[in-house]
Amino acid sequence: MSFFETFAQMSVLFMMVIVGFCCNKLHYMDQDFNRKFSSLILNITAPFLILSSVMGSTLPAKEDILPVLIAGLSSMIFAMIVAIPITMLLRIKKADAGVYRFMLIFGNINFIGFPVVGLMFGQEAIFYASVLTIPFYFFIFLLGVIMVTSGRGKATFSWRMCLSPCLIATYIAILLVLFEVKAPATVSEACKLIGGLTVSGSLLIIGSTLAELPVLHMLGTPRLYAITAIKLLGLPAVIYGIFCLTPLEKKYADVLVILAGMPVASIGTMLCLKNGVDSKTMAQGTFLSTLFSIVSIPLLAILL
16 A cells, blocks of 8 residues: 555544544533543444454455464564663663553554554454454553553453453454354444444544643653654564564554554553553653654555
C-alpha cells in the first residue's frame, strides 16, 4: 500500500479524532461521558467487532492462529528486551525508566489498531489483531503496574482478566475458525452493525480525551520525541527486518508490524492515575505518539 493511500485513510481516521476534540469543546462530550463510552466500546462494541471479523463470506484459515500468536508474542518480548538499553542510552532517570519502557512496549491495539488494520488489510486483519490481544492483556496487567511504579507496585494480574469481554470474543472467534463454523446471516449482520460503532466511537473518545489536555502541557521533552520516533518507526522497522529473516508469511508480518507501530496505549495513563504516579509523562507520550502516527503509519506502509 502506497504512502498516499495510507495517508488518506489515516486522514479519515484523524478527522474523526478532530470531531471528538470539537465535541468536547462544545460540551457534547466530557470526562464522565468518555469514561462511560469507553466502557461501552471495550465491553460491548469491540467484542462484536472481533466476532464480525470471522463472520464474512470466508473464514480466516485455522492455520493462521498459531503463527500470528507466536510472531506477535515474539515481537512484544523483543520490545521488552530492547526497551531496557534504549532507556539507558537516553539517560532516563531510574525512577522514570519504567514509564518510558511501558510506552515503547504497549501500543493502542483496541482503540486505534483495530480501525487501522481493518482499513488497511480488511476484516481478516482484525482477527489477527484480536489474537494478539491475548498476550497483550496478559503482559500489560502482569508488568504494567510494576513498570509505571518503577517496581513499587505489585502486579495486578488475575485469571479473571483472561475473561474480559474482548478476550472472550477472541476465544469464541478462534473456536469458530478452528471448527469452521459459519454464523447465520442475521447474526453476522448484527455483529457487524454493533461492532462498526467501535471505529468511530473509539476515535471520538481519543479526540475528546486529548481536548481535556492543555496543548502547551503536552509538547513534551526531547527524550519524549526520541521515544515517540523509536516507538512509531524504529522498533516496527527492526521487527519487520527480523520477520523478513524468518519464514513468516508476509500477510501476517504486515499486520503485526503496523500493530507494533501503534501509538502508546491509553491504558497507561489510567494505570498511572490508579497507582498514584504522576501521569504527565505518560499523557505527553500518548498525545505525541497519537499525533505523529498520522504520518508514521503511512511511512511504515512504504516499508511493507
